[in-house]
Amino acid sequence: MVLTTIIAAILILGILIFAHEFGHFIAAKKSGVRVEEFGFGFPPRIFSFKRGETVYSLNLIPVGGFVKIYGEERGEKESKSKFAFYNKPHWQRAIILCAGVLMNLLVAAIFLSIVHSIGIPTIIENKGESIARNIQIQIIDVAKNSPAEIAGIKIGDAIQKLSYKNESVQVSTIEQVQNFISLHIGEEIEMELKRAGEIITVRVTPRPNPPEGEGATGIAMAKTGLISYPWY
Template identity: 50%
Template structure:
């Protein structure tokens, strides 16, 4: 639990800090006055003023913030002569838009960097059973666990690898996805014991193999894949990291659109989890599996944060961009 908390704080802090760093850098480059750039959230522990900006360390290490002069509007009588023309609202609409977009851009850049490092070090990659012969470190891995399934109830987690299966007097070493599927099918209606590896742990999980499972779930409610660790040369890893960001962004946007359409058309959502608690649980699983899974999770969360922040809702960067668009059409501030 302690390790999960530490990793959760580090990931969340990195995501928010990098996002705010993007706003800070572009505001400075645009000649906008930045009153404070802080690591963590108040109360302030320490602060030092360099030029016109206070650089602070704050008590809650969950990211950071940037205080841009005039971002929330100013009364003209409060503007000092030295600050004239240096407020956020004094800059052209295009400049303000660049400052707003800089946050999500930094999140996407960080995601590409993390995934590039992952490809260079070695990421788990799915392969077919016929390609697994002779593959170094190839194993059968749980890539999805259905909500409410026997596997979920037994405590099986995404990322677990299956070493052996037992049912009655029969036992097999699991080396291929196909043989595991065949074994489960042959023992429907029976209790199956799975010996799994989770990080450095070896666990036994008992599950009842359903005879008539829900559609697309299978008897145990798991999706399986044959995986092995594949590393790339650094120059190829850079390209793969960038390509992954484009692919993941597209996939997340499509999935989000589908969920919103389902919510509007049926009044129901298929989302099974979300929010800080869900992310905390995912962080715990990633921490158990190892550093490379933490890197992957941090990259995916960066992309999610970027997409959410660009949505045209109030208080988000996307909402402020929408107001800038209206201001452009209207020809005057809103």
């Protein structure tokens, strides 16, 4: 889980950096400023080709990117070339400098629109069931040293089915879970859980005298589902 989070964070950061540099690149091109190099990733360089006066490169470290603009360095400030950054009007330079941030805002808006269209995991109230999908009873807390923690139940698990001997119930409400547990205090029951797309089964014994506020198994639950919103 930690590794997945790190990889996702690096990927998102890379996309934002690349979009930022792409914004500078497009603005410079449209303003008539020479772009010496536009690179995907960071050096060392693996492959490159030149189109016009710009070198397009693919680099070894595949995170983000960079743009090298002619006339941006101080040593080129006195250049008389009309293609130099510092020889452009102030308003054009401002557009080029701000284009990176504006591109980041555009990417963020597109990303949020896609996420909202796909659906956002949400705690569902009764009135929200009609617009939600993939509704499930999900564990949102596990008390320390509780039967649930000892059994290996984790936050985020979704309860699919409860069983005791020949008795079983397919779970669709929190009340079903609460009632089943209360009927089997001190008895080992099976919980079928969905975790990261996989179905697992654990055995847990509800305790008769739990600490205040914890419940017989030590879990807190919520009805969750995906709700989609308009892209705008």
